[in-house]
Amino acid sequence: MDLISIMNIGTHIMVFLFGITIGSFLNVCIYRLPAGESLTKKNSHCMTCGTPIKWYDLVPVFSWLFLRGKCRACGSKISSRYIIVESLTGILFVLTFLRFDTIIDGLIYPALCCLFIAGLIVIGFEDYDTSEMTVGVLLYLAIVAFVTRVLTALNGKMFRACEISLADGIIGMFAVSVPFLFFGFVITPLIYNFIDEDRKAARKIRKRLKTQKLDRSEERKLEKTLAEHLSAIKEKGPVFGFGMGDVLLMAAGGLMYGWKAAVVAAFIAIISGAVYAVILKVRAARNDEESVKAFSFGPFLTIGLGIASFFGTRLMDMYIDFLTVPQIPVQ
Ligand SMILES: [Zn+2]
Numbered sequence: 321m322d323l324i325s326i327m328n329i330g331t332h333i334m335v336f337l338f339g340i341t342i343g344s345f346l347n348v349c350i351y352r353l354p355a356g357e358s359l360t361k362k363n364s365h366c367m368t369c370g371t372p373i374k375w376y377d378l379v380p381v382f383s384w385l386f387l388r389g390k391c392r393a394c395g396s397k398i399s400s401r402y403i404i405v406e407s408l409t410g411i412l413f414v415l416t417f418l419r420f421d422t423i424i425d426g427l428i429y430p431a432l433c434c435l436f437i438a439g440l441i442v443i444g445f446e447d448y449d450t451s452e453m454t455v456g457v458l459l460y461l462a463i464v465a466f467v468t469r470v471l472t473a474l475n476g477k478m479f480r481a482c483e484i485s486l487a488d489g490i491i492g493m494f495a496v497s498v499p500f501l502f503f504g505f506v507i508t509p510l511i512y513n514f515i516d517e518d519r520k521a522a523r524k525i526r527k528r529l530k531t532q533k534l535d536r537s538e539e540r541k542l543e544k545t546l547a548e549h550l551s552a553i554k555e556k557g558p559v560f561g562f563g564m565g566d567v568l569l570m571a572a573g574g575l576m577y578g579w580k581a582a583v584v585a586a587f588i589a590i591i592s593g594a595v596y597a598v599i600l601k602v603r604a605a606r607n608d609e610e611s612v613k614a615f616s617f618g619p620f621l622t623i624g625l626g627i628a629s630f631f632g633t634r635l636m637d638m639y640i641d642f643l644t645v646p647q648i649p650v651q
Pocket of ligand 1: 366367368369370371391392393394395396
């Protein structure tokens with residue numbers, strides 16, 4: 321083995337170790353940010369017995385493996401989430417660096433890609449846990465994407481490994497986010513207005529109250545039913561197919577990875593989300609549960625963006641090639 325390949329392997333081991341350390345911090349973000357807790361203040365402690373965790377039990381990935389996922393003090397199970405997030409971060413960082421020749425391309429662009437992926441991991445798990453995305457993390461993603469695009473535009477030589485142009489990024493910012501905004505906040509509420517029983521009933525009653533002559537007691541009865549429907553509507557909350565978080569996530573993702581990757585990411589997310597919905601429905605039917613619990617779309621979008629960040633542009637080019645009808649030579 322020559323010196324360069326030994327150095328390369330060494331770099332990737334370093335990147336992995338760095339990645340799992342960042343992953344350990346991401347775990348803290350995923351647990352504390354949605355609760356509004358400080359990221360720096362409190363020390364880590366066992367979720368069951370509350371014993372503070374010693375530094376030597378906080379080594380990412382390895383401590384969990386060494387303790388076989390159990391607390392040293394009380395022996396209760398430590399969530400496998402920790403090792404999953406840590407190793408996922410490490411592996412994705414290594415895969416990102418593998419795409420580039422760091423000796424020629426430098427470290428800055430791969431590092432920016434890793435910073436973005438770190439934010440995606442936090443957003444995905446946050447949304448999975450709480451159905452909400454923290455504004456701070458969305459802002460962080462937007463800033464990383466913005467800085468990446470500006471640096472790429474200013475210094476094409478240093479970022480020659482980056483195949484996404486400024487125009488690609490700007491189009492990408494709107495390519496998916498605008499359709500999401502339109503579907504989420506215009507189309508879906510409109511459709512919902514016509515299929516939701518409470519909304520339909522409330523509309524009917526309002527019309528009757530307005531147009532028909534009713535005696536006092538009848539009117540009072542109708543007003544009471546109307547109030548019931550209105551409170552039921554309020555309890556269900558606003559109807560958004562895509563939340564504002566999804567829209568902003570896809571704007572940042574498009575700016576970072578370009579429009580082709582953004583479109584591919586949306587496709588992957590919608591298809592995998594639909595498959596997941598079917599699985600939930602089948603499982604609910606089998607367990608005789610009444611309805612399917614709503615689930616967040618964010619995790620699917622982050623998975624889509626993650627895959628698209630590696631293959632998005634190539635997949636889209638393949639798709640365009642597939643659609644293009646070959647020219648038949650004229651004889
Ligand atoms: Zn414990």
